[in-house]
Amino acid sequence: MTELEYQEINALLAVPKKIAIIPHRSPDGDAMGSTLAMYHFLNKLGHDAFVVAPNEFPDFLAWLPGSSSVLIFEKNKESVAAELEKADIVFTLDFNALHRTGEMEHTLARLKALFIMIDHHQWPNDYAKYTYSDTNFGSTCEMVYHFISGLNRHDVLDTTIATCIYCGIVTDSGSFRFPSVTSNTHRIVAHLIDLGVQNGQVHSDIYDSNSFESRQLLGKALVNLVLLPGGKAAYITLTQSELDQYHYMKGDTEGIVNYGLSIKGVQFAAIFIENRDEGLIKASFRSKGDFDVNVFARNHFNGGGHVNAAGGKSHETMSETVHKFVGLVSQLSL
Ligand SMILES: [Mn+2]
Known part of the structure; x- marks a missing residue:
């Protein structure tokens, strides 16, 4: 200004x-x-x-x-x-x-x-x-x-x-x-x-205002965490039935994506969360360094955001979405 x-x-x-x-x-x-x-x-x-x-x-x-x-x-x-x-x-x-x-x-x-x-x-x-x-x-x-x-x-x-x-x-x-x-x-x-x-x-x-169920949901997310070959990218999935099991409330998945990024060597992390009501999978992407998740989200997941933090969505099923993501990551030079 x-x-x-x-x-x-x-x-x-x-x-x-x-x-x-x-x-x-x-x-x-x-x-x-x-x-x-x-x-x-x-x-x-x-x-x-x-x-x-x-x-x-x-x-x-x-x-x-x-x-x-x-x-x-x-x-x-x-x-x-x-x-x-x-x-x-x-x-x-x-x-x-x-x-x-x-x-x-x-x-x-x-x-x-x-x-x-x-x-x-x-x-x-x-x-x-x-x-x-x-x-x-x-x-x-x-x-x-x-x-x-x-x-x-x-x-x-x-x-x-x-x-x-x-x-x-x-x-x-x-x-x-x-x-x-x-x-x-x-x-x-x-x-x-x-x-x-x-x-x-x-x-x-x-x-420090988390519910007990949200901490258990975090536990489930960490069990679901996958480290991709090469050790530079990781992702988490949460299906609607998993969210239901832990009485998911708005905000409960806030920040969970960052756990992938906290693994030593990981530069790119994602979380995919199913939303049955909206009939889609919501994605969040985080990166360290130069890898631009804003561009990645815009090009492949109908979203956007910042260089190191972005969001997107997919209208495919969870397994199709993950398959697409894993395929894309395998072509990246992280
Ligand atoms: Mn802001």
């Missing part, structure tokens, strides 16, 4: 506005943290700001301040769409293509509001008047911090806003272990802790 753009946005925000803030579908810690940080920030500036999530967010994020005010589009499409129509400004955070909101795409596409995008994924679409897009950042939350800095409004930051920002930085950085974490990330986090963030508590709220 240029200095001039920040001035223009400050001018826009000088008068109270109705502002919708949108995360992507199936929002994660960064999507919910960034939208709720922006929600508290804008309301403190005197705006009528509200967050609309395309669908439910996982339980492990329900502790986030403001989460109970989040409107869920899929639960009440007509009334939420009516609210969206009244918005003067729409912030879209942690995604860069309207189809990432699922069915809500059609409602968003016909709004007259001015759009502002803040996002760290590759290849942004151009629907926004102001696009703050940078793949160098590990999280949208880190960008929200810079956005507030760019507007010169550090005076508005408080413990609540800082806590929401901290949540996205922690979750999108794998608790500060991904290469996207910089010294500047840590400087921002130092400021957030100075603002009163209870960092240990946040970590515990996010990661």
Whole structure:
């Protein structure tokens, strides 16, 4: 964002506005943290700001301040769409293509509001008047911090806003272990802790809220883990009946894909999770180093994401999907 753009946005925000803030579908810690940080920030500036999530967010994020005010589009499409129509400004955070909101795409596409995008994924679409897009950042939350800095409004930051920002930085950085974490990330986090963030508590709220069944499901996933010949790629499968057996709840499979990547020598890991209701297999891909799972997911699994983390889907059966994956991996030079 240029200095001039920040001035223009400050001018826009000088008068109270109705502002919708949108995360992507199936929002994660960064999507919910960034939208709720922006929600508290804008309301403190005197705006009528509200967050609309395309669908439910996982339980492990329900502790986030403001989460109970989040409107869920899929639960009440007509009334939420009516609210969206009244918005003067729409912030879209942690995604860069309207189809990432699922069915809500059609409602968003016909709004007259001015759009502002803040996002760290590759290849942004151009629907926004102001696009703050940078793949160098590990999280949208880190960008929200810079956005507030760019507007010169550090005076508005408080413990609540800082806590929401901290949540996205922690979750999108794998608790500060991904290469996207910089010294500047840590400087921002130092400021957030100075603002009163209870960092240990946040970590515990996010990661120590698992159900017993979800830990057993993790055990099943690890039993299903396969290391491919050559030892550089691994994958996990979870069928719908396995999910049912451990009373799967939304969020229970979060992060399991990373266990493949934690094997010494593995540079590429995948997880395939059956979804009987949607009639498909959902895939998540993770890599270390240069292997671009965004391209892999786009080319072969109708998905996308980042260089080292991406998602996709398959409409074939689990065994066909795995067969295809194993075949593709055998042709890679990892
Ligand atoms: Mn993110």
